[in-house]
Amino acid sequence: MLYAVLCDFYEKIERTTSRTLMTEYLVELFKSTPPNLIDKVIYLTQGKLHPDYLGLPELGVAEKLAIKAISRAYGFSEGEIDAKLKELGDLGLAAEFYCSRKRQVSLFPHPLTVERVYKDLDRIARASGEGSQQLKLSILAGLLVDATPKEARYLIRTVLGALRLGIADMTILDALAITYAKSKEARSKVEYAYNITSDLGYIARILATEGLEGLKKVKVEVGRPIRVMLAERLSSPTEILNKIGGKGAAEYKYDGERVQAHKRGDEIVLFSRRLENITAQYPDVCQYLREGLLAEEAIVEGEVVAVNVDTGEMLPFQELMHRRRKYDIEKVMKELPVTLFLFDILYVNGESLLMKPYLERRNMLKKYVRESEHLKIAEAKIIDDPKELEKFFEEAVEKGCEGLVVKSIAPNSIYRAGAREWLWIKYKRDYKSEMVDTVDLVVVGAYAGKGRRAGTYGALLMAAYDDKEDVFKTVCKVGTGFTDAELASLPDKLAPYKIDHKHPRVVAMKEIAPDYWFTPALVAEILGAEITLSPVHTCGWGEIKPDAGLAIRFPRFIRWRDDKSPEQATTEKELIEMYRSQLKKIS
Ligand code: AMP
Numbered sequence: 209m210l211y212a213v214l215c216d217f218y219e220k221i222e223r224t225t226s227r228t229l230m231t232e233y234l235v236e237l238f239k240s241t242p243p244n245l246i247d248k249v250i251y252l253t254q255g256k257l258h259p260d261y262l263g264l265p266e267l268g269v270a271e272k273l274a275i276k277a278i279s280r281a282y283g284f285s286e287g288e289i290d291a292k293l294k295e296l297g298d299l300g301l302a303a304e305f306y307c308s309r310k311r312q313v314s315l316f317p318h319p320l321t322v323e324r325v326y327k328d329l330d331r332i333a334r335a336s337g338e339g340s341q342q343l344k345l346s347i348l349a350g351l352l353v354d355a356t357p358k359e360a361r362y363l364i365r366t367v368l369g370a371l372r373l374g375i376a377d378m379t380i381l382d383a384l385a386i387t388y389a390k391s392k393e394a395r396s397k398v399e400y401a402y403n404i405t406s407d408l409g410y411i412a413r414i415l416a417t418e419g420l421e422g423l424k425k426v427k428v429e430v431g432r433p434i435r436v437m438l439a440e441r442l443s444s445p446t447e448i449l450n451k452i453g454g455k456g457a458a459e460y461k462y463d464g465e466r467v468q469a470h471k472r473g474d475e476i477v478l479f480s481r482r483l484e485n486i487t488a489q490y491p492d493v494c495q496y497l498r499e500g501l502l503a504e505e506a507i508v509e510g511e512v513v514a515v516n517v518d519t520g521e522m523l524p525f526q527e528l529m530h531r532r533r534k535y536d537i538e539k540v541m542k543e544l545p546v547t548l549f550l551f552d553i554l555y556v557n558g559e560s561l562l563m564k565p566y567l568e569r570r571n572m573l574k575k576y577v578r579e580s581e582h583l584k585i586a587e588a589k590i591i592d593d594p595k596e597l598e599k600f601f602e603e604a605v606e607k608g609c610e611g612l613v614v615k616s617i618a619p620n621s622i623y624r625a626g627a628r629e630w631l632w633i634k635y636k637r638d639y640k641s642e643m644v645d646t647v648d649l650v651v652v653g654a655y656a657g658k659g660r661r662a663g664t665y666g667a668l669l670m671a672a673y674d675d676k677e678d679v680f681k682t683v684c685k686v687g688t689g690f691t692d693a694e695l696a697s698l699p700d701k702l703a704p705y706k707i708d709h710k711h712p713r714v715v716a717m718k719e720i721a722p723d724y725w726f727t728p729a730l731v732a733e734i735l736g737a738e739i740t741l742s743p744v745h746t747c748g749w750g751e752i753k754p755d756a757g758l759a760i761r762f763p764r765f766i767r768w769r770d771d772k773s774p775e776q777a778t779t780e781k782e783l784i785e786m787y788r789s790q791l792k793k794i795s
Contacts, residue, residue: 209245211320211355213237214252215362221253221373230375234383243416247409248326250380255371257330259407261433263485265333269344269367271299277345278303278364281352283311299368303352304361318354325351325363332367380408388415401426403435403626404562406483428560430472430505433479435626437552439613439634445594445601448614448633455592456614457566458600461634462549462586463525463610464513469497469548471506489531492541493548496583503556503576510550510586513608517545518661519687520581522608524737524762550577551586551613554623566621566631590617599743599755601635606742606759611636641739641790643760647672647778648769650680651730652714653722654702655687665698669722670734670763671714672747674780680728681780682716683747683758684736689765705729715746731772736760739787748784758783 217237221230234253241249251257258264275293279286284306292302328347335343348367352360365371381402385395401411401423414422428434442448449456466481467490476494478487487494493512501508514527531540553573554561561569570588577585587604591597591614601612615621616631624631653669667687671680690698705726710716713728741752742759749757 209240209242209249209322211322211325211359213240214249214322215356215358217253218362218371218373219358221375227376227379230379231382231386234375234380235387238383238387238412238416241416243413245322246416247413249322250409250412252322252326252366253373253375253380254408255366255369255373257326257333259409261406261479261483261485265336266369267329267333267367268369269332269348271368273341273345274299274303274348274364274368277348277352278306278360280345280349281310282306284309298365300361300365300370303364304357307352307355307357307360320351320354320359329366377402377408380412384408384412384415388412389420394420397423399626404428404432404560406433406435428507428555428562430470430507430555431477433468433470433483434507434554434562435483436466436468436481436509437624437626437632438628439632440628440630441634441636443635443638445597445635448635449592449594449597451630451633452614452616453618455590455617456633457570457588457617458591458597458612458614458635459551460549460587460604460607460609461611461613461636462511462513462522463608464511464528464546464549465525466509467493467512467548468507468509468554469493469501471497471501471503471508473504474498489537490546491537492582493546496548496580500578500580500583501576502578505555505557506553506576507555508550508573508577509552509554510548512546512548514544515547515582516688517543518657518659519666520547520658521667521685521687522547524608545582547582547584549584549586552623562623562625564622565619566615566617569623595755597635602741602743602756605637605740606744606761608762636794637740638794639791640794641787642792643736643738643786643790645786646733646735646766647760647783647786648731648772648776649683649686649734650728650774650777651702651705651726651732652680652682652711652716652728653720653726654698654724655685656723661695663699664695665702665724668698668732668765669716669720670732670760671716671728671777672780672783673775673777674715674747675775676781677715678775679713679715680711680774680777681747681749681757682714682720682745683783684734684745684760684763686732686734686763686765688763689735694765702726702730717744717746719744728774731769731774731777733766733769734760734763735766736764737762739783739790747780748787751784752787758787 220233275286275289278289293299332344332347385398468479470477476497480486514523612635614633649670651668652671654665655667657664657666667685670684671682707725710725711727738761740761741756745757745759747758
């Protein structure tokens with residue numbers, strides 16, 4: 209197949225924004241493509257060489273190298289080409305310009321074929337290590353020598369990773385259905401096959417070689433990502449429950465990175481939400497799955513969340529992103545441990561679970577997952593009462609989650625791969641109260657430390673002062689921000705105030721249940737990320753909302769305020785004011 213055919217198509221696509229026309233041009237292109245080339249043609253129109261999930265090297269040649277190749281192929285200086293690039297703002301156009309004025313004319317032109325272009329581009333993408341720049345340069349220059357001006361334009365854009373024709377996957381699916389299946393009903397079959405394989409090239413090739421019948425053998429497979437199911441959004445518990453049939457499963461919406469984990473024996477592959485292979489970022493998660501996912505073959509989904517090394521508390525999403533930027537993954541694993549919260553199972557031991565309703569999948573998840581410190585099943589509760597939903601939501605937020613995802617438990621609550629539908633509804637906050645100032649809070653209780661913190665405290669229960677009632681009301685647990693020395697000295701520092709019951713001036717709910725109580729005496733300066741509503745803390749109870757108090761989210765110990773008496777701590781009233789004045793709309 210001549211590369212010129214593809215380039216004519218690129219040019220037409222660039223000139224239209226109409227989806228109908230794009231589909232027509234695609235159909236035309238597919239009809240003139242031999243079946244064994246259709247996958248490559250599709251990848252090329254998407255500006256790549258392989259489906260993303262394979263994680264194979266893609267094109268992204270440096271501009272400098274492309275300029276050298278143009279210079280070598282057409283006999284103009286790099287300076288001239290650079291100047292043209294500045295004038296036209298597009299190296300593809302500059303290549304086209306010089307190609308049409310080339311100084312070395314080949315006596316025996318070899319028209320470019322798609323086969324050759326694909327093979328050579330793949331060689332360029334894969335070249336690495338010593339001598340690879342020279343190799344890339346000579347392959348690219350070789351292609352340019354045989355190219356027409358229009359082909360030079362698109363070759364250059366492709367190697368730079370800048371083709372960007374903007375053809376949506378759905379448009380390609382439309383065109384595939386029209387070309388090879390010829391019926392509307394077929395469109396959904398084609399789409400389904402794509403949703404469970406995430407590979408347009410693969411689907412196209414089956415259609416082109418075996419027709420619609422061939423799609424029957426397309427199955428969920430370990431190693432090939434399933435396009436993820438997404439959630440709709442509503443902002444009132446009543447609306448959510450109504451939409452979902454009065455009753456649903458509310459799950460914590462963890463604030464981390466979504467992963468789809470594929471397991472076969474000991475081999476684990478992790479895909480991101482965009483279905484890129486991110487296995488290398490999380491060797492620890494792979495190990496947790498090897499140990500805790502009790503099936504020979506399985507595909508599960510969950511959210512990876514950064515946790516505090518010492519307390520196991522969840523950390524904000526930003527912390528997780530530090531992993532991205534670090535290269536020494538072994539070290540980062542220790543400094544920034546993560547927990548995987550699993551919320552779905554899509555496949556197990558040869559059987560696809562996509563068509564099973566939610567509750568059945570959830571049971572399967574419980575059956576095949578052995579929970580451990582770093583591998584958990586998402587917290588969930590079946591709820592039919594808006595008030596209870598609200599309470600569960602506040603609990604989730606306070607623990608470091610973004611909110612809830614409320615999931616349908618109806619018989620049709622299947623896993624809709626690749627779709628955003630009302631089977632899952634997310635409930636996030638519209639407003640948040642960012643904390644800009646620190647507060648001074650009183651230690652009223654503590655939790656025993658585990659692991660590295662055995663023998664000292666894992667977290668302290670902190671309270672604000674209510675100056676009307678002369679009592680102390682709880683507002684957060686703080687386990688972060690202590691130096692090792694401060695941690696080690698905690699037992700001694702707190703020993704004089706230890707009592708075996710809740711102090712009468714402390715107002716706390718029973719859910720808070722610390723392991724130790726103290727007479728309110730010591731004051732610490734605390735900085736949090738924000739103030740949220742809380743179903744378990746008593747500070748500000750009923751002031752903002754009937755059944756909620758206030759909590760400080762992601763609190764961090766700054767220093768002791770030994771100069772302050774407990775009655776000089778931040779008051780409940782001040783915290784309520786801070787909550788109100790720092791309230792901001794979340795975009
Ligand atoms: P959003 O990114 O706001 O559209 O919310 C959907 C995302 O929430 C999903 O893609 C997941 O990454 C994440 N998430 C966290 N917890 C859950 C859960 N329990 N169920 C489904 N998605 C969850």
